[in-house]
Amino acid sequence: MDIELCGISKSFGPVQANQDINLDIRAGEVLGLLGENGAGKSTLMNILSGLYSADSGEILIDGTPAVFAGPGDSIASGIGMVHQHFMLVPVFSVVENVILGVEPTSGPDFLDLQAARAQVQEINTRYGMEVPTDALIEDLPVGIQQRVEILKVLFRSADVLILDEPTAVLTPQEVEEFFTIVRALRDAGKGIVFITHKLHEILEIADRVSVLRQGRIVGQGDPATFSEADLAEMMVGRPVSFSVGRGESTPGDAVLDLAGVSLYDNAREARLVDINLTVHGGEVVGIAGVQGNGQTELVEVITGLSPVTTGEIGFAGEDMTRASVRQRHRMGIAHIPEDRHKSGMVGKFTVAENMVLNSYYDESVTSGVQIDWQRVHARAAAACLSYDVRTPSVFLGAGSLSGGNQQKMVVARELERDVKLIVASQPTRGVDVGSIEYIHQQLIACRDQGNAVLIISSELDEILDLSDRIYVMFEGRIAAEFDNRGAGADRNAIGLAMAGVRQDFVKVVNRGDAA
Amino acid sequence: MNDATRSSEPAMSPDMKALLAPAIDSRSSWRELFILPLAAMFLAMLIGALIMMATSVAPATILQSFIAMAKGSVGSLHAISETLTAAIPLVLAGLGIGLAFRAGLFNIGAEGQMIVGGLAASIASFSITGASIWLHLPLVLLVGLAIGAVYAAIAGLLKAATGAHEVISTIMLNLISIRLLDYMLRQPFIQKEGRSDPISKAVLESAELPRILGFVDANLRLHAGIFVMLAAVAVIYWLLFRSKLGFAFRISGENPGAARYAGIRAGLTIVMAMAIAGALAGLAGAIQVTGVLGRATPGFTAGIGFDAIAVALLGRSHPVGILLAGLLFGALEAGGRQMQVDAGVSIDMISIIQALIIIFVAAPLLVRRIMPFLFPKKPKGGESPEEGADHG
CATH class of the missing domain: 3.40.50.300 (P-loop containing nucleotide triphosphate hydrolases)
Structure with a gap:
């Protein structure tokens, strides 16, 4: 036919x-x-x-x-x-x-x-x-x-x-x-x-x-x-550069440190099993894996949305295992959530309201129990300009922006503050190529300023493109770790780890060093 | 204070000024808020007329009844006084329901919260003696407010702690409150001396809401509760759109996932929103007892707590919208009584018209379809067509 x-x-x-x-x-x-x-x-x-x-x-x-x-x-x-x-x-x-x-x-x-x-x-x-x-x-x-x-x-x-x-x-x-x-x-x-x-x-x-x-x-x-x-x-409609052209990373001190973190859900089923993971300042760490292998839960325990069942989470030398979402926010963790429609924004709110979605209570935008909207609006307008959020006005409903601009709005909100760690979950899902390029550049720029960046993505290309180190998650465990500097990690080996072929933990040494 | 903070910001670029220019087409939101309810009312009356015709009411009587309705609601100072008096508890309880709506909660329990609030207020109004009106009246209103808040917070706590749906629990609390009222009104310290039927002692003069048009005509029932109502509209507006708490309510209502992401504690928000909703309903009950009825009797709330749900819906959970919707329902109530007197049409007709208004408001597309000339197509396209299908 x-x-x-x-x-x-x-x-x-x-x-x-x-x-x-x-x-x-x-x-x-x-x-x-x-x-x-x-x-x-x-x-x-x-x-x-x-x-x-x-x-x-x-x-x-x-x-x-x-x-x-x-x-x-x-x-x-x-x-x-x-x-x-x-x-x-x-x-x-x-x-x-x-x-x-x-x-x-x-x-x-x-x-x-x-x-x-x-x-x-x-x-x-x-x-x-x-x-x-x-x-x-x-x-x-x-x-x-x-x-x-x-x-x-x-x-x-x-x-x-x-x-x-x-x-x-x-x-x-x-x-x-x-x-x-x-x-x-x-x-x-x-x-x-x-x-x-x-x-x-x-x-x-x-x-x-x-x-x-x-x-x-x-x-x-x-x-x-x-x-x-x-x-x-x-x-x-214009030439696009595929790789962000990230330079060599200069990893500093450990910013995020998960030691033996496990998470069990209400039905006593293991969601995360003995996760050991470190992200240094000045480094992008990627979490690869097929969706639904514990990535969502990993982000939740790091950002404080779920309490860990066992294990400890360290942040810049402090123990933050029991810190609330807001405390972590204040400590300097930015969180780009995996699904902006479900949690990253409120479509019916204006762009300005969305820009203070998780910081509306902060002294910098409030006076007493009131929100100082004038200050919020000015700040939102400035953030829209500096993060290329294309909207005719900060009073427009965020739902009427294009996907790429919505995501840039979320990125702007999270990166505009002083942060030490950026947890970016599916940062470019449902976003146009131009915005993907831009968001990637922003994340690398954060790394180059000495911040720790953790990227969770089901797009392996994105992980390979941005990360200095890669962890692969399978069934709630870290199944493998790869070094992605120099010549880069072996795509095929990562694929196998994603499919759970290698059950034992593997740490692949940097092929760049070996060469 | 705002000026000071603004001047501390860096100088504004033209790009930034453009971003700060208002974006919302004020005319289209005006249409949403005013034209739509008015069109809904018109259609409801039209269908009301058809129903009257179907029940073989003569066309002349139908016309007469609508005239009576207008006369009884806004046709005289007395009519306006009646309209406003009826609107006061509707608006107050409606504000509470609307606020709960905004926080994502369906508070069906305004009736029960009014009952316990009004009952508590009536007890306070006759058992405290020798106080001046400046002390006694505010205290009585405060008691009604507090008891309403506590009563509604029960449903909030149940939801926060066990996940019990607030619709079910508030309906149950309504039923409990009705029986509680009957029981309490027979208690010796509440029941009026020498009466065998359930009726409370009368509100003392020091706890009565003064009639504010009494100097014109002693029969004008409009009381000082109207100021409480107007203040409540302003306070709830401020709470929802200016305060941190209100912002948290609105995030929770629009997108619970985003509220969680923002670190808003869901349980606390639920209890707070229910408590505030109950406070407003309890206040409505207290005002009804101290301003209009002068005592608590079985069924003294007369279903106002349920009508207030319709008011909140009609007012789109916006404080100003609720004020207008409450006035409309107050007018229908006052006009309906006149309609019954003048034209002999059953007051149930008013309930039908009210219900029809709700149907039309709840189905704005229907009104747009019937009366497209009132709603010219928006010049802006709004959402990109890809949005719905492609956001995966």
Whole structure:
């Protein structure tokens, strides 16, 4: 099945999300769709999956115009969308999840699980997905859960699959396995749209690539004819430097020191096990690992959001094991939280209010029990200027800023104070390339001023790019430590540690020193 | 003091001045706050009229009843006095509910908090004798306020300590307060001498809220509680938008994750917000007893604590909005009585209209759809369309 998008335009108020987009999706081909957040990828795919209707233009399926009144029409035409965030019922089995909504029945509306299982198993083996069909979703690793999502759309007889940022949650090894499946699907004649902002993935998997910027297609063609730099420039609209070009670090005294830290949750399950970790001043330490291996909990114990069960946390020579969030804030810990929408900001508050979200009680912005808003506003305006937060006014609701500017606002708030340690969790998640570059530069600048920086990220590239030392977390433990100065750490070895292949703790000596 | 601090800041660049210019389209927020409720009221009256027609009320009577409503609410000094008198407890209790809303708490318990506050105030109002009004009256109001706060704090503590949902616990506390009132009103030291029915002794003159229009006409019931109400509006506005505590409330209400991140102690915030909400409701009860009723009787709160939930919703949990919504509900109340007298239309009609107003206000899109001409499209696009789908 071939799909042709002809002159698709869509606007939201004055915002032109898609403008005159022409796109060919062909059977047996992987189309890479590249673009920053806000470039219009999601809008385009939502049009294709029937959630939005285009203002103008048409969708041709095998040459005949198609009109989608809703997602149901799109699915019926054979278009399947695999969302970035899985939509699975954790306590249901794989088969139950796959058939949910299109259950095969027998007799007077009895669920025919037997037939369902057979059908699911057939698809499963045909594409070599190796999904255990009777396992519960909650028992499966993320990589397998993603395959269940693919099973879902295949079960609904999709001929065209839209994969929205499918590799964001996978380890490097899982990505390889995933690509094998994608190739199998392609070879079976499925059309695949692969949405991503990771350039090397496009180069590896896509047969054709289309680059979106500000709602327009700014480049299409055979990926082989492009370099990563070309693609990045098309995507951002200007040359982009990938590595922050950090100089040699000069580590000073230990600022953060975790000794034997363990954390058990209410169900007495271990979340963190015997974490020993040190971050020195003037050093960036990266925590690599697949999401959900204790990184969130690690950040919580460091910032004081969770009390440790056992172990001690030292900060600049003091014991802060029992210090509250505010005490730690005052001691000089900055915290860029992993999910700005959940905890880093309040969308309905103004930019100025967000700038004092966790320091509104500080003497510098209060007079008695009152907040001195005039001072807050002036300070927020100054911070917006010095941290490149692009907003027309500090009185604008933070929710209406772009993702990149929201994140820069959070970064500005945290770095604007005098701090000794910056805990940056997923500091560039959902942020455009230009802002990523900027935030990375700011973090390195903090390091160069002699501050300790701890970066937690599920993007291995980000960790490799910024860190002087790297710890890998797996199932709540530090699984390995790598030196990333000089020649840099071995990407493959880190990947293996992320996947938990090496159970014993490894400390890899600096390859730069060895050379 | 502000000037001093401002001059200590570095000189402002033009970029910075631009950032400090107001951003919110004042007209659109004005529409939110005023036009929407007015449109909702209009639609509610329209449907009210249709309902009256459906129950075979003659069109002339319907017209007459609406005229009576206007007359009874704002048509004379007496009508205005009645409107304001009815608005006072609604606004006070509404402020408490609105404040709790802002902190993310649904306080259904204003009725019960009013009951215990009013009961305590009535006891204080007759058992302290020989005090001057300057001492006695503030003390009585303070007792109502404090007992209301304590009563609401129970629900807050339950939530903070055990996670019990405040909706359930405040409803239970409401039921307890009703029975408690019945029981207490039969106690010898509370029950009026020589009465067998549950009724409290009368409020002493030194604890009565003075009628402020008494010099015009002794029948004008408007009392000094209106000043307490206006002061409360100002104080709650200050608390929510100027104080540290209010900021913590608002963060907790808008985004509990952010509150945790900011080191705000959730349990303390919950108890504080509930206590303040209960204080306002308790004060409303005390004012109703000392300003209007002169004694506590079973059901003396007359459901005001529940109507106040609607007032808080209608006023969008904003102190000024709540003031206006309280006045509107006060007017409906006063007008409804007149409507019943003049047109013989049941006062239940008022409840229907009130309910319809709430429905329309709770569903602003519906009003926008029905009356699009009142809400021209905003020139600014607002959120980027990618935002919703792409924030992962």
